[in-house]
Amino acid sequence: MSTGPEVAAGAPAKLVIENVTKWFSSTRAVVQALDNVSLSVAEGEFVCLVGPSGCGKSTLLDIIAGLTKPDSGRVLADGTVVQGPGRQRLVMFQESALFPWLDAFGNVMFGLKLRPDLTNRERKKIAEYYLDLVGLGKFKHAHVHELSGGMKQRVALARALAPDPQVLLMDEPFGALDAMTRDQLYDDIQRIWMESRKTIIFVTHNVREAACLGDRVVLMSPSPGRIAEIFEIPLPRPRDINSPELAGYASQIAAALKGISNGPDMEVASE
């Protein structure tokens, strides 16, 4: 456990976050969302960001995505400073953000159509492959409103994976789903991660979810947002969210979390 930049042994740093600071000003107050946050993420690593609300974890994800600019500090992706959003770093949001005017297939095709290096036939093949991968091959032509919450997030996952980004940024993607659907998605996301070896940054406020998915779990503390502690989770994969070893790690993180805040929205136990 340590704070500050750190690279897992053997792999080059895919993402380097250097001294990132972000302020938000509203009419009522000026709030510091992030204070001098630094973190290195190795290629192919699965990193979970946890922390109570207001710890800036979603803001940090936005900054990595290039959707928000930091006030100071910078983010390097493959050694290049992130200036804006780019399809090497795709984001999956808590709400699926699927486009209602397109069907499931059209949504997955959206990012692919923005890749001029592919032919139309290749795009269709890729879209079908990823819809199959998330188990929705049969729902290719379903309208967005016809899909359940879990299915929507699967389509959103296929849409994020299809353009073959190197980094996948996930902002509480399973937060709005029921526990059974979530357990299923934990298996799927681990399987897909092991196959594709994407670098994944996963924001959550569920400690068990973080321990289940992450190689490392980065615990953040609020006001201002800082990295409080980093936990290594050396368990073999695929991991079962209900396994006792995992519960051990989760309670360790939960205890550290309790030390920094008693936020009401923290899911310390799994439901």
Added chain:
Amino acid sequence: MRRLAVALLFFAGLILLWDLAVRSGRWSAVLLPSPAYVAEYIWAALLDGTLLESTWVTLKRLLVGYAAGVLIGLPLGLLTSTSQLLEDTVGALALGLQTLPSVCWVPLALVWFGQTEGAMLFVVIMGTVWSVIIATDHGARNIPPIYARAARTMGSEGFHQWTRVILPASLPFLVSGMKQGWAFAWRSLMAAEIYVTILTGFGLGHLLHYGRELNAMDQVIGIMIVIVVIGLLADRLLFAPWERFLHVRWGTNVKSS
């Protein structure tokens, strides 16, 4: 099928009531002609071509003016949605002029363009453009920001983002704005045609006007019916397909589709 039968029965009932009212003899037959007379007029006007010609003249003005109004209004609405400055200036202007009944443009159009097709087009465009601007602006501003964020991360920006994300996302607002623009354009054109005689073509409004001058109430009522039918047909043909698309894709109003 059943819905159609009910609708037909309803209108047949209305015509029957109308006929009974005429037969009661309480009103002068000149002021309230019987449905048979009106039908006779419509039939005769259809046969001698005046009705088709006038409908064509009117629809041409309407479609050209409406298309121009949409082509001007859509980009302007998108523009005003992007900046506070444009919203406070062009947007405020659009809001103000939209409240102006479009018939109020007719005197100005006459002075500027004379008794020409240009005056007609001007009135129709003024009737259309402001409500299209407002609807587009409103639609683009009410898009969930997450759509634009998701699109940006996938590399959509600039023109692509406008045409593939912002326009389709604001479609529910756009369609109702277009519909309102159509209704305003239709009303303003009728007012202009009744008000102004233009020698390059007699539209339905002129027929209505001359019907009054000649005290031919069968013509007046007949043309009114034609105008209503065209309005209904335009709604079915121009807007119903879009509304169906919205219902199916957005999952609204599923029961009635």
